[in-house]
Amino acid sequence: MGEVKLIASTESLFCVRIEWALKLKGVEYKYIEEDLRSKSKTVILEYIDETWKENPLLPQDPYQRALARCWAKFVDEKCVFGAWGACIAKGEEKEKAVESALESLAFLEKQIQGKKFFGGEQIGLLDLVAGWIPHWLNVMEEVGGMKLLDAEQFPSLHEWAQNFIHTSLVKECLPPREKLVNYFNASVSYMHSLAANK
Amino acid sequence: MGEVKLIASTESLFCVRIEWALKLKGVEYKYIEEDLRSKSKTVILEYIDETWKENPLLPQDPYQRALARCWAKFVDEKCVFGAWGACIAKGEEKEKAVESALESLAFLEKQIQGKKFFGGEQIGLLDLVAGWIPHWLNVMEEVGGMKLLDAEQFPSLHEWAQNFIHTSLVKECLPPREKLVNYFNASVSYMHSLAANK
Known part of the structure; x- marks a missing residue:
């Protein structure tokens, strides 16, 4: 397994349990906060765009x-x-x-x-x-x-x-x-x- | 990066765009279907439990x-x-x-x-x-x-x-x-x- 990233919202009771599970398993992870209220459904796309550079999804400017x-x-x-x-x-x-x-x-x-x-x-x-x-x-x-x-x-x-x-x-x-x-x-x-x- | 897993629902128009982005980037991924209607919010926990064996979350039986x-x-x-x-x-x-x-x-x-x-x-x-x-x-x-x-x-x-x-x-x-x-x-x-x- 590579680095584990958890995209979650601190207020969500459905997200915190995943964090607990990763901790129980002793899995290192990077926590990425997503504000669920901002309804930013593009956050995963932006994350993918930043992680893999080929075929950029967003303009440079x-x-x-x-x-x-x-x-x-x-x-x-x-x-x-x-x-x-x-x-x-x-x-x-x-x-x-x-x-x-x-x-x-x-x-x-x-x-x-x-x-x-x-x-x-x-x-x-x-x-x-x-x-x-x-x-x-x-x-x-x-x-x-x-x-x-x-x-x-x-x-x-x-x-x-x-x-x-x-x-x-x-x-x-x-x-x-x-x-x-x-x-x-x-x-x-x-x-x-x-x-x-x- | 290790293996990428996409937990998504085929009916969701918010999920398919992530799949497209991964394909555009040429990223290999494993598609894991989650039926959103079944409201199975434990699917990620079960996935974590199957991936990392220490501290089992579910009983053996x-x-x-x-x-x-x-x-x-x-x-x-x-x-x-x-x-x-x-x-x-x-x-x-x-x-x-x-x-x-x-x-x-x-x-x-x-x-x-x-x-x-x-x-x-x-x-x-x-x-x-x-x-x-x-x-x-x-x-x-x-x-x-x-x-x-x-x-x-x-x-x-x-x-x-x-x-x-x-x-x-x-x-x-x-x-x-x-x-x-x-x-x-x-x-x-x-x-x-x-x-x-x-």
Whole structure:
């Protein structure tokens, strides 16, 4: 085994037990604090980028790095949850939720215009973070009975999605579509049952 | 670096991007599937136990192993969320939530009777999983304005909590109490604001 790194949050009662287990085993480890409240879901990607230097995920320039991180946060906080919100919304809330999801995608459309990847000529951090769009969003659309990534409304984002998903390393890791459909159908039913019991 | 292991769920759009990053970097890794829906929060502990043999966390006997896992699930699903539910409940729901949390703790009280640790003479998996009780539960009690781990009502569990928290390796990893109080206060306020906006 190489060096063990524990990415954890000091406040989490689910993390501390892992630390105890490593100590019990006498395993040396490096503790890396992640503030769960900041919802920084890119921390593992940044860690990977710092550990292995080939194919850099973030730009060299500090300003460009900050921008890429900012967009990654936008995708996680607005686009992912926007699409999910539209997927589970029902009745009169549906239209509003779909509109809100479309607004977020419009920002991404502007961002990708004239570029092959968000990272430029190569796949970068933001491509990975937005990488759920070609596969997962399509499933959310089916399960939620709505269209979000329309090729006419978002031509550049649609083209990027096709480029990205046909990259061989991306294709290799995609879960079967049918499995995702079942998973999202079950999740949506669960969310609706929670709302019904309120 | 030693062998990289990725513990992930195929359905998760937050996990797949990490897999893509590792592939981009050309990093060999072992993929370990974790079904997020099964909420098996002990998977990392079991992985640690299998990787490093000293101080076994689980018993040798298959039946005893299954029992320990079953109790770990009970602690995560009933005790942790029971205490948290009691912490955030307000008004007439408070009493019901506290009662339900106490019922779960009563099962643990029976389980620890006559033993030093849940694992017997040594700390085992279930001690780690229940290890939030002496530190975190106390904070939840303060923040939620309630008493759950009463020394008279739960004498054995209370004694275990004292033994456990005074073990040196356990003490070393505890976050400062004040930090936890702030964290839980903020979380409770957040939950209440969500409920108010329903």
